[in-house]
Amino acid sequence: MSVLVYTESENGKFRKNALEVASYGSEVARLLGSSATALSINNENPSQLGDYGIASVLEVTDEALDPFNANAYAQLVADAAAQAGAKVVILSSSADAKFMAGLLAGKLKAGYVPNVVGLPESTSPLVVRRTAFSNKGFANTKILTDIKIIGLSKNAFGVVENKVEAKVEAFSASLDSSLFSTASVEVDKVVGKATIADADIVVSGGRGLKGPENWGMIEELADVLGAATACSKPVSDLGWRPHSEHVGQTGKPVASNLYIAIGISGAIQHLAGVNAAKTKVVINIDPEAPFFKAADYGIVGDAFEVVPELIEKLKEFKAQNA
Amino acid sequence: MKILVCISNVPDTTSKINFTDDNSRFDTSGVQFVINPNDEFGLTRAMWFKEKGGATVHVATVGEATTEPTIRKALAIGADEAIRVDAEPTDGFFVATQLAEVVKQGGYDLVICGRESIDYNGGMVPGIMASLLGMNFVNTCIGLEADGDQATAVREIDGGKETLRTTLPLIIAGQKRLVEESDLKIPNMRGIMMARQKKLNVVPPVEASPASEDLRFEKPAPKGAVTLVDATQVGELVRLLHSEAKVI
Ligand SMILES: Cc1cc2nc3c(=O)[nH]c(=O)nc-3n(C[C@H](O)[C@H](O)[C@H](O)COP(=O)(O)OP(=O)(O)OC[C@H]3O[C@@H](n4cnc5c(N)ncnc54)[C@H](O)[C@@H]3O)c2cc1C
Numbered sequence: 001m002s003v004l005v006y007t008e009s010e011n012g013k014f015r016k017n018a019l020e021v022a023s024y025g026s027e028v029a030r031l032l033g034s035s036a037t038a039l040s041i042n043n044e045n046p047s048q049l050g051d052y053g054i055a056s057v058l059e060v061t062d063e064a065l066d067p068f069n070a071n072a073y074a075q076l077v078a079d080a081a082a083q084a085g086a087k088v089v090i091l092s093s094s095a096d097a098k099f100m101a102g103l104l105a106g107k108l109k110a111g112y113v114p115n116v117v118g119l120p121e122s123t124s125p126l127v128v129r130r131t132a133f134s135n136k137g138f139a140n141t142k143i144l145t146d147i148k149i150i151g152l153s154k155n156a157f158g159v160v161e162n163k164v165e166a167k168v169e170a171f172s173a174s175l176d177s178s179l180f181s182t183a184s185v186e187v188d189k190v191v192g193k194a195t196i197a198d199a200d201i202v203v204s205g206g207r208g209l210k211g212p213e214n215w216g217m218i219e220e221l222a223d224v225l226g227a228a229t230a231c232s233k234p235v236s237d238l239g240w241r242p243h244s245e246h247v248g249q250t251g252k253p254v255a256s257n258l259y260i261a262i263g264i265s266g267a268i269q270h271l272a273g274v275n276a277a278k279t280k281v282v283i284n285i286d287p288e289a290p291f292f293k294a295a296d297y298g299i300v301g302d303a304f305e306v307v308p309e310l311i312e313k314l315k316e317f318k319a320q321n322a
Numbered sequence: 323m324k325i326l327v328c329i330s331n332v333p334d335t336t337s338k339i340n341f342t343d344d345n346s347r348f349d350t351s352g353v354q355f356v357i358n359p360n361d362e363f364g365l366t367r368a369m370w371f372k373e374k375g376g377a378t379v380h381v382a383t384v385g386e387a388t389t390e391p392t393i394r395k396a397l398a399i400g401a402d403e404a405i406r407v408d409a410e411p412t413d414g415f416f417v418a419t420q421l422a423e424v425v426k427q428g429g430y431d432l433v434i435c436g437r438e439s440i441d442y443n444g445g446m447v448p449g450i451m452a453s454l455l456g457m458n459f460v461n462t463c464i465g466l467e468a469d470g471d472q473a474t475a476v477r478e479i480d481g482g483k484e485t486l487r488t489t490l491p492l493i494i495a496g497q498k499r500l501v502e503e504s505d506l507k508i509p510n511m512r513g514i515m516m517a518r519q520k521k522l523n524v525v526p527p528v529e530a531s532p533a534s535e536d537l538r539f540e541k542p543a544p545k546g547a548v549t550l551v552d553a554t555q556v557g558e559l560v561r562l563l564h565s566e567a568k569v570i
Contacts, residue, residue: 102449111533301553
């Protein structure tokens, strides 16, 4: 059962999720007693995937594939899977991968399991563990189809170096113009700023911060940590912060290594969306705030005193560890 | 324009999640079921097309008779007619196959789903349907305009948004921001009365096999107690994050 890994690039470079699925895919292939092939699209240095255990790369270079197009990418991944004889296809949990996943599953008549949190529980039959009920539970799910698609949760496996020599082979698929019937007109993306999807650290503010004018310290804290900024739902509903920062069950999911919640009570819907973060820190004036039950570290205190102090201490820490 | 809104019947967001039958099933006892929040945004957008452009709006769900209160709620909000495919929604592929059949029979121009249902979080039904039906598809949709058979959709991407041009027939997977939350429709008394008269067609499932099977569920391991750091010792938090949690 050979494995195909779909890797995502941005501006010619692999996204972190690409290195994670490459690491994961090569390990899954090893467990299956097989090998992993990666599909790389418009990347400057596809052989880099060899650092993560990928011995074979199918390299696609095609301007028509920039920006992302879900139909065309699904076709390409399906063709690459056929070329590699892959029975297991591995995707990340990025917005683009999730967009493509259903289309690909339909095309390949494949069972797709998203939000997978680790290596397969068993390989024959293939059983994977995934989150369900918005992080309030786990399921062990058996994939019943000939071709199987695994969607790996962000940060579930990590980027693991395992150097091999990657053989890079040019690959192209015949992409019919009908695949582009849904086409990008405009991409509107923040540049030079960590995003909630990619960041290792997310700093999040809630209604306890009283108003948008108080977000300076949140941004500064995020800056010091190289973190993305996020907020609770009422904060975006009130227009204090953009909707794109809303995290939780009905907002964006957070699966970073570190999540710092400031002035957020920890309502069940908020926690459902952030519980996948590895380490959670809460700063809240109310010792009874439910977030303290979900957090790893907490400070009971006034954010307006604690956060500036935290920024100072982090700056000192950085100066010492530079 | 003929619109189908696909509705998933899910536990209310405040529900405690438990499992039963040797951890092989979700324990529904005492759980309140609602329209999946992501689908609610889509239903409201559909009502907008109805009010502004005279669209016909149907809703469909795959589920047993116990899902009917949720469907009735969608009718009370203003959908014209409902379809229930009488089957247990075993997995995403199965559900997508059933709904694709409903779309084929009904000849819809626009199919609105949610980006994922908040119970099993599969997020695959709309994409699989699009693939089976050969329809255009936009995921994580936060804006939709249609003019004749031309449509403009906005989708959320990592770190921003993207505007897409496409054509009907189209499937979208909606979510928060597809409509303003303050505009979300809730049933009123008249709507509830009228819903009783509306058609709720129960149809048998088509032959289809599931592509995956949940063998066993588990609740997350209970969390260890939080490590509290005194508000006057903020440096200690930095130390713990560095040397204990190893995240900075
Ligand atoms: C269907 C549904 C879906 C939802 N989805 C989401 C979701 O996706 N994401 C989400 O976040 N919410 C969601 N909610 C809303 C959720 O129930 C809560 O209302 C919300 O998370 C509360 O936001 P908050 O913690 O910022 O505000 P509050 O609950 O008002 O909490 C503010 C906190 O700040 C603390 N505080 C006050 N002053 C200070 C200070 N000076 N220093 C430090 N702390 C201070 C207070 O002690 C309090 O704990 C949803 C609700 C529903 C019904």
